Amino acid sequence: MEKKHFERPIIKKLQTGMPNKFGMKTEYEPISEIDGVSVKDLVANYGSPLYVMSENTIRETYREAHRAFSTRYPKVQFAWSYKTNYMNAICNIFHTEGSWAEVVSGFEYDKAINNGVPPSKILFNGPDKSEKDLEKAIKHGSYIHIDHFDELYTIINLTNKMKERPKVAIRVNMDCGIYPLWSRFGFNYENGEAWEAINRIMLTKKIDFVGLHCHIGTYILAPWAYGIAAAKLADLAVAIEKKFNHYIKYIDMGGGFASKNTLKGAFLPGSDTCPTFDQYADAITTALINSPINHEHLPVLLLESGRSLIDDAGYLVGTVLANKRLPEGKLATIIDIGVNLLFTSFWYDHKVTPAQQFSHHTEDTIIYGPLCMNIDIIRENVQLPPMKKGDNIVISRIGAYNMTQWMQFITLRPNIVLVDSKSKAHVIRGNETPDNIMKNELVPEHLKKFEL
Amino acid sequence: MKLKKKIAVSETGFIFDPTTGDSFSLNPTAAEILNLLKDGKNEKEIKKVIMEGYNVDESTFERSFLDFMAMLRLYNMIEEDEKN
Ligand SMILES: Cc1ncc(COP(=O)(O)O)c(C=O)c1O
Numbered sequence: 001m002e003k004k005h006f007e008r009p010i011i012k013k014l015q016t017g018m019p020n021k022f023g024m025k026t027e028y029e030p031i032s033e034i035d036g037v038s039v040k041d042l043v044a045n046y047g048s049p050l051y052v053m054s055e056n057t058i059r060e061t062y063r064e065a066h067r068a069f070s071t072r073y074p075k076v077q078f079a080w081s082y083k084t085n086y087m088n089a090i091c092n093i094f095h096t097e098g099s100w101a102e103v104v105s106g107f108e109y110d111k112a113i114n115n116g117v118p119p120s121k122i123l124f125n126g127p128d129k130s131e132k133d134l135e136k137a138i139k140h141g142s143y144i145h146i147d148h149f150d151e152l153y154t155i156i157n158l159t160n161k162m163k164e165r166p167k168v169a170i171r172v173n174m175d176c177g178i179y180p181l182w183s184r185f186g187f188n189y190e191n192g193e194a195w196e197a198i199n200r201i202m203l204t205k206k207i208d209f210v211g212l213h214c215h216i217g218t219y220i221l222a223p224w225a226y227g228i229a230a231a232k233l234a235d236l237a238v239a240i241e242k243k244f245n246h247y248i249k250y251i252d253m254g255g256g257f258a259s260k261n262t263l264k265g266a267f268l269p270g271s272d273t274c275p276t277f278d279q280y281a282d283a284i285t286t287a288l289i290n291s292p293i294n295h296e297h298l299p300v301l302l303l304e305s306g307r308s309l310i311d312d313a314g315y316l317v318g319t320v321l322a323n324k325r326l327p328e329g330k331l332a333t334i335i336d337i338g339v340n341l342l343f344t345s346f347w348y349d350h351k352v353t354p355a356q357q358f359s360h361h362t363e364d365t366i367i368y369g370p371l372c373m374n375i376d377i378i379r380e381n382v383q384l385p386p387m388k389k390g391d392n393i394v395i396s397r398i399g400a401y402n403m404t405q406w407m408q409f410i411t412l413r414p415n416i417v418l419v420d421s422k423s424k425a426h427v428i429r430g431n432e433t434p435d436n437i438m439k440n441e442l443v444p445e446h447l448k449k450f451e452l
Numbered sequence: 453m454k455l456k457k458k459i460a461v462s463e464t465g466f467i468f469d470p471t472t473g474d475s476f477s478l479n480p481t482a483a484e485i486l487n488l489l490k491d492g493k494n495e496k497e498i499k500k501v502i503m504e505g506y507n508v509d510e511s512t513f514e515r516s517f518l519d520f521m522a523m524l525r526l527y528n529m530i531e532e533d534e535k536n
Contacts, residue, residue, distance in 0.1 A: 003504075003505060003506050003507040004505055004506045004507065005506070005507060006481060006502075006506040006507055006508035006512070006513075007479055007480070007481050008481065008516040008519070008520075009478070009479065009481040009482035009485050009516055009517070009520040010478070010479050010482055010520070010523075011467070011476050011477070011478050011482050011486075011520065011523050011524065011527065012476060012477050012478075013474060013475075013476050013527065014474075014475045014476060014477055323515075323519070325519055325522050325523070329523060329526045329527075359479055359480070361477065361478075361479035386479070388512060388516070
């Protein structure tokens with residue numbers, strides 16, 4: 001007779017009628033494969049922890065977003081927000097779909113160029129562009145989105161020594177009826193600062209003023225806020241036309257659409273509360289089309305969506321290192337994924353799913369990472385079926401920001417694998433070796449020898 | 453190490469503790485172990501039964517058995533030996 005599958009014995013107190021702070025049980029099915037590749041095989045071949053990206057999901061999500069906008073507005077262009085995930089293979093998936101590049105540093109700018117993006121299809125954002133960066137962007141004809149007056153004056157000075165005309169937009173911040181108001185980037189709309197910047201630029205006559213940019217925040221659950229922002233930028237565009245008889249080429253609405261992740265402390269899961277691309281597109285395009293902008297001169301609508309395009313495509317696969325019973329009876333499960341690899345765990349209650357079959361019995365669990373630090377908590381309260389040392393877990397919707405904001409801490413960063421549409425896995429960033437980390441270290445002569 | 457006599461265990465894995473009014477649910481492995489405890493079996497005997505019926509090695513069994521007993525103790529279901 002074949003022996004039965006052994007599941008750790010668990011006992012759970014039933015609390016009828018009591019709200020349960022551990023929330024609803026979220027998972028009924030294991031994630032045993034990702035796009036047709038078994039999680040066990042991925043771990044056997046590429047190690048644990050392991051980042052896994054789904055090419056299919058990226059393309060499907062991009063196409064869904066593009067369709068939502070292009071069916072409502074005649075001229076739509078996405079630019080991939082490099083900071084969200086700048087693995088070259090990931091950027092190139094977006095570029096093959098037609099996305100331009102949106103960068104916020106010289107490092108990202110060079111990355112886009114190295115990936116083969118034509119400089120005239122790069123949007124250069126951010127408060128930190130060095131004079132050298134600006135010179136390079138002007139020389140190659142990239143779009144510079146000016147963040148502050150100091151940057152504007154640096155550009156004006158450069159025009160005195162360069163023959164190329166800079167192509168610039170300004171970043172505008174404004175009150176869109178939502179909190180928090182991101183006022184630290186760009187020029188303010190309400191107090192007239194944005195209009196003043198536009199006037200300075202137009203009056204130099206040495207600069208091509210091509211667009212208006214905003215990025216009103218991130219994980220914005222209110223599509224109508226984008227409608228307000230688009231209407232305000234449209235008003236500026238009309239004012240520019242009136243005063244200078246000049247039509248701008250584009251209005252760039254930035255990023256900020258929510259992903260389906262659940263924010264910490266949220267009552268309902270993000271998959272239920274996240275607006276659709278259609279809702280965002282409707283708010284933005286309605287505001288632009290109904291604005292006083294001359295229809296013969298509708299600007300291109302640029303979008304720099306980050307997390308909403310990539311979160312769903314990323315998985316972080318890990319392994320249970322140990323189970324521990326805390327004094328108050330709660331189960332603590334320690335996994336090999338720390339907050340240094342899952343930066344977004346400070347924001348989100350990430351979905352954690354076992355990779356192997358389980359019964360419907362669950363326990364109140366806290367999931368700790370391996371970092372030997374008190375803050376290293378992946379999930380504070382989650383209902384999980386019993387798992388044992390060596391079992392695998394899959395953390396979903398981690399494609400945005402984790403592969404750019406990760407920290408190397410006490411150990412080395414793992415492989416990143418891309419599963420293509422034919423279920424073939426490709427390493428797109430190899431795991432680090434001690435040499436990678438230590439080759440830049442130098443020990444002064446007097447510290448080289450010691451006796452203990 | 454004995455289950456308190458008053459604790460009622462159903463076939464389907466529910467427990468009722470009449471002294472506190474609390475009820476609990478068990479997964480199948482836990483229900484089987486609890487029934488063995490109720491029959492007065494000790495750890496060694498329970499281990500034998502479970503290892504014969506389930507695909508589990510000794511150390512995995514022992515670790516999970518220890519953890520399970522700690523939970524039963526936490527929920528006050530165990531009568532400690534009266535020797536001490
Ligand atoms: C200028 C700019 N554009 C786009 C993005 C992408 O934002 P999100 O990931 O919220 O869509 C960011 C992110 O901070 C940004 O600063």
